[in-house]
Amino acid sequence: MAAWDGANSQGKTQLDSFVPELWSDEIIASYQKNLVMAGLVKKMSMKGKKGDKINIPTPTRGSASAKAAGAGVTLIQNVEGTTPVTVDQHWEYSRLIEDFAEVQALATFRSFYTEDAGYALATKVDTTLIQRARSTNGGAGTAAYANAYIGGDGTTAYNSGTPNASALTDAAIRRTIQRLDDADVPGEGRFFLIPPSSANTLRGLARFTEQAFVGSGDSIRTGEIGNLYGVPVFVSTNCDTATGSARIALLGHRDAIVLVEQLAPRVQTQYKQEYLATLMTADTIFGTAELRDGSLIPLAVPA
Numbered sequence: 001m002a003a004w005d006g007a008n009s010q011g012k013t014q015l016d017s018f019v020p021e022l023w024s025d026e027i028i029a030s031y032q033k034n035l036v037m038a039g040l041v042k043k044m045s046m047k048g049k050k051g052d053k054i055n056i057p058t059p060t061r062g063s064a065s066a067k068a069a070g071a072g073v074t075l076i077q078n079v080e081g082t083t084p085v086t087v088d089q090h091w092e093y094s095r096l097i098e099d100f101a102e103v104q105a106l107a108t109f110r111s112f113y114t115e116d117a118g119y120a121l122a123t124k125v126d127t128t129l130i131q132r133a134r135s136t137n138g139g140a141g142t143a144a145y146a147n148a149y150i151g152g153d154g155t156t157a158y159n160s161g162t163p164n165a166s167a168l169t170d171a172a173i174r175r176t177i178q179r180l181d182d183a184d185v186p187g188e189g190r191f192f193l194i195p196p197s198s199a200n201t202l203r204g205l206a207r208f209t210e211q212a213f214v215g216s217g218d219s220i221r222t223g224e225i226g227n228l229y230g231v232p233v234f235v236s237t238n239c240d241t242a243t244g245s246a247r248i249a250l251l252g253h254r255d256a257i258v259l260v261e262q263l264a265p266r267v268q269t270q271y272k273q274e275y276l277a278t279l280m281t282a283d284t285i286f287g288t289a290e291l292r293d294g295s296l297i298p299l300a301v302p303a
Contacts, residue, residue: 026114028118084289136257148242149176165301193249
């Protein structure tokens with residue numbers, strides 16, 4: 001039996017390349033787990049590309065033409081537009097962790113930091129997307145949500161001066177779905193994002209505890225709690241707070257908003273000898289934009 005040689009032990013030097021990968025895997029897993037809005041909208045990758053802007057084609061719908069016997073086909077000609085997306089969001093989460101060897105030994109420390117980092121970045125992405133919704137339905141992109149309707153009927157305009165937000169009703173949901181139908185918004189790809197207060201409202205209405213409101217504890221997507229009239233319902237604590245202390249629910253289609261990701265969440269670690277500690281930083285770079293104005297309707301509900 002060969003003599004034991006302490007020089008061959010697996011120390012920090014031998015495991016150094018493994019540790020950052022471990023942090024990275026756990027933070028990205030936490031990030032994906034906590035995303036809600038980002039999973040509901042159109043997502044495009046700009047990974048590896050230079051520049052701070054991307055132009056997304058936004059073609060105009062065409063129409064069918066009658067074909068006359070013996071005549072040529074009718075050519076459709078449109079001047080197609082583009083929507084610029086400025087990639088101007090760079091967010092980071094950093095921790096300076098002393099006595100790194102001890103943190104490695106105590107999995108609870110690493111678990112907390114990785115979970116917290118992923119949650120913080122996911123919250124920032126979701127919040128940015130939800131606030132981008134201020135500009136849909138002809139809105140001015142401000143926190144006042146002058147383009148929103150109240151949750152009580154889906155018809156009365158929300159007034160931030162004399163706040164009139166009201167709890168969701170079946171009539172308001174049906175009216176909002178009709179607005180999307182009237183605008184020829186496709187049925188597939190729709191979503192209904194609500195704050196916890198509205199989830200509580202729905203659970204208290206008999207109409208939504210029947211067969212028509214289907215949900216399970218094992219949701220396919222993060223935050224999903226059920227389905228209303230064919231529209232999946234999601235709950236998020238990140239639903240925006242409008243002027244007047246109301247919260248904003250969003251009923252729309254995935255093509256209403258786009259998320260352009262130039263740098264997916266990455267994790268870097270560096271040992272700082274002057275502090276006898278390790279600096280861990282997770283960051284992401286992205287941009288958002290409105291693509292189709294009439295494809296998302298805000299509803300003002302009580303907080």
